[in-house]
Structure formats: structure tokens, C-alpha cells
Amino acid sequence: MQDINIKITDRNGVTHEIVAPTDMAMNLMEVVRSYELAEEGTIGICGGMAMCASCQCYVKSDNELPEMSDDEDAMLAEAFNVEDNSRLGCQIQMTQEMDGLEVELAPES
Amino acid sequence: MITTDILIIGAGPTGLFTVFEAGLLKLKCHLIDALPQPGGQCSEIYPKKPIYDIPAYPEILAGDLTHKLIEQTKQFKPGFTLGERAEIIDKQEDGTFIVTTNKGTKHHAKIVAIAGGLGSFEPRKPLIPNIADFEDKGVEYIIKEPEFYRDKRVVISGGGDSALDWAIFLSDVASEVTLIHRRNEFRGALDSVEKVQELKDLGKIRLITPAEVKAIIGTDKVIGVAVEKKGEDAFVVDTDHFIPLFGLSPKLGPIANWGLEIEKNAIKVNNALDYQTNIPGIYAIGDVNTYPGKLKLILCGFHEATLMCQSAYKRIFPDKKYVMKYTTVGGVEGFDGTKKESPKAVVKAIN
Numbered sequence: 163m164q165d166i167n168i169k170i171t172d173r174n175g176v177t178h179e180i181v182a183p184t185d186m187a188m189n190l191m192e193v194v195r196s197y198e199l200a201e202e203g204t205i206g207i208c209g210g211m212a213m214c215a216s217c218q219c220y221v222k223s224d225n226e227l228p229e230m231s232d233d234e235d236a237m238l239a240e241a242f243n244v245e246d247n248s249r250l251g252c253q254i255q256m257t258q259e260m261d262g263l264e265v266e267l268a269p270e271s
Numbered sequence: 272m273i274t275t276d277i278l279i280i281g282a283g284p285t286g287l288f289t290v291f292e293a294g295l296l297k298l299k300c301h302l303i304d305a306l307p308q309p310g311g312q313c314s315e316i317y318p319k320k321p322i323y324d325i326p327a328y329p330e331i332l333a334g335d336l337t338h339k340l341i342e343q344t345k346q347f348k349p350g351f352t353l354g355e356r357a358e359i360i361d362k363q364e365d366g367t368f369i370v371t372t373n374k375g376t377k378h379h380a381k382i383v384a385i386a387g388g389l390g391s392f393e394p395r396k397p398l399i400p401n402i403a404d405f406e407d408k409g410v411e412y413i414i415k416e417p418e419f420y421r422d423k424r425v426v427i428s429g430g431g432d433s434a435l436d437w438a439i440f441l442s443d444v445a446s447e448v449t450l451i452h453r454r455n456e457f458r459g460a461l462d463s464v465e466k467v468q469e470l471k472d473l474g475k476i477r478l479i480t481p482a483e484v485k486a487i488i489g490t491d492k493v494i495g496v497a498v499e500k501k502g503e504d505a506f507v508v509d510t511d512h513f514i515p516l517f518g519l520s521p522k523l524g525p526i527a528n529w530g531l532e533i534e535k536n537a538i539k540v541n542n543a544l545d546y547q548t549n550i551p552g553i554y555a556i557g558d559v560n561t562y563p564g565k566l567k568l569i570l571c572g573f574h575e576a577t578l579m580c581q582s583a584y585k586r587i588f589p590d591k592k593y594v595m596k597y598t599t600v601g602g603v604e605g606f607d608g609t610k611k612e613s614p615k616a617v618v619k620a621i622n
Contacts, residue, residue, distance in 0.1 A: 203536025207389060207521065213316055214520065236458035239430050240517055242398050244453075271395070271520075 166256065169223075171266035172199045182256045190251035190265065191217035204270050210252035215241035217251035218268035225263050227254060242271045273350060275301035277583055278370055278380035280357045280526070283311020285557030285572030286386035287340040292580040294347030295596075295603065298587070301350035301378060303357045303370070305391035310337035312388055315519065326570060336569075346605030352376050356391045358525045366552060382552055382583040385531075385538060386572070387559040389521035397428070397515045401487055409493025410513050420445045426496050426508055428484050429516035430454060435463040437516060442475040449477040449508055451484055451498060479508070487513060529553075537561035545582030546575045552586065554579045 166184055170193075171177045182193045191206045194217070208214035212233040218241055221227065227249060230238075234253045238244050248268065254260065277293050279286045282304035290300040306315055310333075318334030325331055331339075355372035360383065362368055370378045394412035396402060402410060414420075414437055425445040427438050430452040436459075438450045450467065457464050470476040481501050488495040488507060496513050499505040523536055531548045532539040538555035540546045542562035546554050556579050557572030565571075584593065602612030 201536065203389065203523075208312075208316055211317060211320065216520075236430075236456075239452070239454045239456070239458065242395070242517075271398070 164258065166258065166261040166263075168193070168260065168263040168265070170194060170197075170199055170219075171264075173267050173269060182260075184256050184258055184260075186256075188256045190219065190254040190256065190260075190263075192252075193256060194251060194267065200267060200270075205267075206252060212237050212250050212253055215250060216270070218243070218248055219251050219265040220245055220268060221247045221249055221263070221265050223262055223264040225260055243268050272369075273301055273352070273376070273378045275299050275350060275378065275380050276587065277301075277382045277384055277580070278303070278368065278378050279384045279386055280304075280370070281311060281386040281388055281557070281559070282306075282309035282351065282353070283386060283388050283557065283572075284313060284336060284340055284569045285388075285576050286311070286384070287337070287344055288573050289384055289386060289556065289576040289580060290344040290347050290349045291340075292577045293583070294344070294606065295598065296580055296584045296593075298382075298580065298584060299349075299606065300347065301352070301380070303352045303355060303372060303378065305354070305356040305393075307354045309341060309351065309353070310334070312521075313337045315392060322569065324568065324570060346603065346607055346609050346611075348606045352378065356524060360529050360553075362550070362552075368552065381587050382554065384576075384579060384583070385526060385548075385553065385555040385559055386557045386576070387523070387526060387555075389558060390523040390526070391521065392519035393522045393524070394515075395517040395520050397484065397517060399484060399487060402515075405487050405489065405493050405513070408491065409489065409511060410487065410515070412515060414441075414514060417441065417444050420512060422446045423511040424509065425449070425512045425514060426451060426484070426510040427514045427516060428452065429518075430457045430459075431516070431518060432459040432463060433518070434516040435459040435467055437514070438476055439463065439466050439470060442470050447477070447510075448475070449479060449510065451479045451482050453481055453483055455480045484513065484515070523559075526559075531555070534561055537565075546579045547582065554583070 165181045169179050205216050207216040215237050234250050276298040277300045279289050279302045282302040293300050313333035314337050321330045355374045357370050358373045359371045367381050368383050423445050424447040426449045427434050428451040442448045471478045482498050484496045485499045486497040495507045495509045497505045498508050538560050540555050540560045546556050548555050556575040558567040604610050
């Protein structure tokens, strides 16, 4: 198990290069919270159940992402500011495959 | 005016358990919640999801946890003001509080316990530039009275259960129902999806997918909406009402303006003692509070509620002597005349 490097652009447009562990069963939403890149209470509101879209992000890199579940797909169908590269951060697990991931957080809504 | 000892804002698990702990101290509780039913997130967001960290329950569904908590509070006859949001708080000269809801219901209490979780659930508003100008002028985010739409033209947007269910219901009430969704697929109970299909085939619901409402048309009230199908030019759908149904999201809301110390969208409390806020007599418990090391867990909310009630008792009865009693020893005396106690052993010789 190794840490991976990812780039996260926060809601103010600032890009953070951070190191995420792959052995803590963390997802991208939790990484954002652990580094406090978005204000507490504005991200991960449902706790990571793909039920609120507060962790929506735009994926900029071409990492092969985990397949979208029906729950995530349905949530994104109702969320705002959705683009073709939108994903829910809580559904992206920190694995070796995510090394080099670049994402931008969607606006708060 | 509703009067009570402890006014609890938020009827989620922490708020409900407060009723029980207060009841053991013979304090009466009343709960306010913006949602129409008790249970908070557990019943609104994830009733069918399991929770694994409630002590003594290896697994329990959030909805079942709510039911059990309500069952446990019944003996203490809590009052409920549901479907209303706590709006204004006024501290009285005698140290008590009057809390008024958005519908004007007034509550007088000695103690206020904010157990508001992430805040009150408000409808999620779509990002349409001029939508705010038409609120209550043809744009409604919540359907309060279906009869209001009798013989009117209605456009509903959204793809979840509430959009589907209301489209079905209003197809019998309104003169025209149009359902607009960004996708061709709908997320909802299979029955609802099939029913909408059937009503569409009968011509009772007009379905426009995949499409989005981009603008609202009208001057002093809604007369139509501009609809854009992916990759096509926008067109106008004439309508009297536009009802966007995109679910609910929690907002701290008016509580943020009560003069309480707020940090990270949560209320700061004294966790060394009793979870009281910077305003004496107002406590904050459960997910709504913050302190060093805070964890937003239901089980932590239960603990905070228990300590908070002890402090509330001392505040209401500063001179009364009291020690905590175990329910196994003292039993539980309800406000409804019931009494639960452990069976007494008998002393009898055996011949």
C-alpha cells in the first residue's frame, strides 16, 4: 500500500496538491474533508451515501474511474451544475489507480 | 401559546431521546421540526439504510430506530409542532424563552435544546436566473394544497419520487400536467414509473425528456417556461404554475441568527460540562453542535442529550437535591399513568 498524489481545485479556484492514503478505505469526499478543502457542513452532508450531491466534482484527468452505480447516476440526474465529467466524490475510493487524479469541486448548492 | 419545560428544536434521534431522559427527571418536552414527520435524517434521507453502531443493535434500519425511539418517548407524552421551522427566539425577563415558528406558533419554555442536526430541510431550488422573482407567483417548491391547482396548467420538473407522485396525483386535478426531466430515465418506485407511462400513453401527462427548464416567462406571474431539449433550441410551454421538485437539503437557517456562537456551520457548546451554548438556558446537542473532538454520531447525540437534561434540571430547580437513579432500580413512571419496574423478588420459605 502506498500513498497517492492527487490534485484538488477547491471552490475558490485554488488547486491543492495533496497526498491521499490508499489503506484507510477513504473516498475522495473524505479526503477533501480531512484536508478541510471545503467548509465543514457544505460537503458530505449525507455522509457518503450518494444521496445529496454535495461532494459533486468534475474529473479533469483521464484516470479510469470506478463504474457509476445506479444510485450515483440517479443523484447526478437531479443535481445542479452537472457536466459530462461530473462524479460524486464519495463514490471514488482512494486506490492505486487514482494516482494522478485531478478534480475540481462543483459549486455549493 | 404552547408551554413546556424543555423545547426541543429538531425531532431526530437526539431530540427524541431527550424526551426520554427529560421524562425520567419529570420534565415535559415539546418538539418542533420543519419536516412533517419525526425522525430527522433517519426518516427523511435514509429510512431503509442500516446503521451498525447503535449500541446493542448489531444492525438496525434508520426508520426502525426512529420507530423505537418514538415508542420509548410515548410514556412521556411529548408535544409536536411538525412542518414548521423555528424562526425567532425571545428571551424573557425571567430567563425563559418564547420561540416562534415560521407559521406563527408560539412556544414558551424554561429551556431550549437545539437538536437540529444539519439544519432544517429546505427545498433545493434549481439554478434558473429569474426564479426568485416568481416565488409564490406561480413558482412553488412544495405542494401544500393540491386543490390549489384545480383546472390550472402545471409544469413539474424533477426525476425522483416526489416529481413522479405529484405528476400522477395532479393529472386528475390540473387541466394540464407536463413533466420535465433531464434524463429519459426516472428514479422512483416501479409502480410510479409505470403509472406515469400509462398516463402519458393516455395523454394525461405530457412528458418532455431529456430537457431542462432554462427560464421562466411572465411579468407579475408565471405564464410559461422556456424548455431546452439537449442540443435543440429552447421552446415555450405555456403554464400557470411551475413546480420544481428536486428534493430537500438541510440549511442551518434562522438559528444561525440567534446570537449563538457558530463555527464550521455548527453551534459551539461547552463539552466539558453540559453542552450549553454561549446563551445560558440554550443547549445544542447532536450533529448541530461542535466542540474539540466532536463526532457526528447518533450515539454521541444520546450521551449529550442525557447530560444536557441533568443540567437543565439543575437550572430549573437550583435548590432541589437530586441524584441520578438507574431505571432498573427506580423504574420508569410515565406521564400517562404507566409505571414500568423490575419485578420484585419474593421472600418465601420453601418447605
